[in-house]
Amino acid sequence: MDGSAHSVSPVSIHAHTLKISETCSASAQQQ
Known part of the structure; x- marks a missing residue:
């Protein structure tokens, strides 16, 4: 478990x- 972390x-x-x-917010502003 610690290895992947x-x-x-x-x-x-x-x-x-x-x-x-x-x-996400950038594409939301475009639309």
């Missing part, structure tokens, strides 16, 4: 989530 850091997960929400 080690390979993917919470920081990169958070950055990925931010990028997704940015893309």
